[in-house]
Amino acid sequence: MNWLEIDKKHVWHPYNSLPSKTKLLPVNRTDKTFIYLDDGTKLIDGMSSWWSAIHGYNHPKLNEALKKQVEIMPHIMFGGLCHEKAAVLSKLLVDLTGLNSVFLCDSGSVSVEVALKTAILYQKAKGKEKYKFLALNNAYHGDTLGAMSVCDQKNSMHTVYGSYLPEHIFTKEPELGFSSDCFSSLKELEEKFEKYHNQIAGFIIEPIVQGAGGMRIYNPKYIQKVRELCTKYDILLIADEIATGFGHTGKMFACEHANIKPDIMTLGKGLTGGYMTMAAMLTTKEISDTISNSEIGVLMHGPTFMANPLACSVAIASIELLLESSWEKRVLNIEKIFSEELEVAKALPFVKDIRNIGAIGIIELTNDSYAQEIQDFCMKNGVWIRPFGKLIYSIVAYTIEENDLRKVIKTMVEAIKSIKSKR
Numbered sequence: 001m002n003w004l005e006i007d008k009k010h011v012w013h014p015y016n017s018l019p020s021k022t023k024l025l026p027v028n029r030t031d032k033t034f035i036y037l038d039d040g041t042k043l044i045d046g047m048s049s050w051w052s053a054i055h056g057y058n059h060p061k062l063n064e065a066l067k068k069q070v071e072i073m074p075h076i077m078f079g080g081l082c083h084e085k086a087a088v089l090s091k092l093l094v095d096l097t098g099l100n101s102v103f104l105c106d107s108g109s110v111s112v113e114v115a116l117k118t119a120i121l122y123q124k125a126k127g128k129e130k131y132k133f134l135a136l137n138n139a140y141h142g143d144t145l146g147a148m149s150v151c152d153q154k155n156s157m158h159t160v161y162g163s164y165l166p167e168h169i170f171t172k173e174p175e176l177g178f179s180s181d182c183f184s185s186l187k188e189l190e191e192k193f194e195k196y197h198n199q200i201a202g203f204i205i206e207p208i209v210q211g212a213g214g215m216r217i218y219n220p221k222y223i224q225k226v227r228e229l230c231t232k233y234d235i236l237l238i239a240d241e242i243a244t245g246f247g248h249t250g251k252m253f254a255c256e257h258a259n260i261k262p263d264i265m266t267l268g269k270g271l272t273g274g275y276m277t278m279a280a281m282l283t284t285k286e287i288s289d290t291i292s293n294s295e296i297g298v299l300m301h302g303p304t305f306m307a308n309p310l311a312c313s314v315a316i317a318s319i320e321l322l323l324e325s326s327w328e329k330r331v332l333n334i335e336k337i338f339s340e341e342l343e344v345a346k347a348l349p350f351v352k353d354i355r356n357i358g359a360i361g362i363i364e365l366t367n368d369s370y371a372q373e374i375q376d377f378c379m380k381n382g383v384w385i386r387p388f389g390k391l392i393y394s395i396v397a398y399t400i401e402e403n404d405l406r407k408v409i410k411t412m413v414e415a416i417k418s419i420k421s422k423r
């Protein structure tokens, strides 16, 4: 049987039926910021593999790090044993975030689960029974059931799971725009804190950019207020930087736009430069001490592939590569190009809003029925993007050539124009 037929018959794809209702493109290989299909088609990658491949594909330094590590130790259980690569990676993360205690796990969703557990344990250690979380409408924090329970209720189809999901508290998302006044969302935020603080263990939020739940950019002052309220009520602030981390918004971490420090941070996606599945949950010394010195005593979590040495070594190489590159200048330049090229989309029919920050550019349409058509148009014109619903967006590797980036954005704009000419 041809492998494509096997795929069709046996393999689930993300957010899909089996067999897939939409066409899947067979990828043959990747290089730099390009995807090569089976039939030889070369596509510029406008998605950087779901925000992860920040240096592009097959970077010699990252390849080398993996090859070296595989000869030494591909994997070792982390229970009762420790290894140098996990320690070196953790120290890098500690120095970058200003946090102290690192839990290395296997995917972003799992790091969110661990963050939620940590917040509950911390409150319990302090003698408080608080089992609710406060989250934002339009939030996205992952697909496992715990993570899902703090995602936007409509987007993640909460109701399908009946009474299985725990019910948390949601508040109005901050108004769109880096400089918006956030008047009504801040008002509701304060009300929610006042009303529910006795039940809330933590507030989980994607700082500055809400990703998969709506690609929404908002004012850093919203998160400053969140910090203030969390401190006031001793509620832990969990910054989910899985998507925004490692430079995507122009700062190493999006919290830096607001100059605040979270109590817990989750990292993933760009952590290994898009090579291996790995994520991290970081917290303060105060929090890990409080749990460790309490009757509870331990953080009950321990995935089989926790701190996998291959993933650790490629993450170390990726972070070193980022730090020695002029990533800030590059991301700023990408931001400038997005601003320039997206401008023309503003006046097009079907376009509701354009917005961008760092390596992220978004066109929001008025209608959600053109996603597939736009994706097909871009593919035929040598560009890989994957819109969802009304959101036509691109997140690129920091190493993308200027010409290629301009082509990605121009093609997105042309794709939207092509709708107009047909209807």
Ligand SMILES: *Cc1c(COP(=O)(O)O)cnc(C)c1O
Pocket: 107, 108, 109, 110, 112, 140, 141, 142, 143, 206, 211, 212, 240, 241, 242, 243, 268, 269, 279
């Ligand atoms: C992608 C993402 C997750 C989930 O990470 P996975 O590795 O897909 O489990 C969680 N939070 C945010 C903000 C994300 O963008």
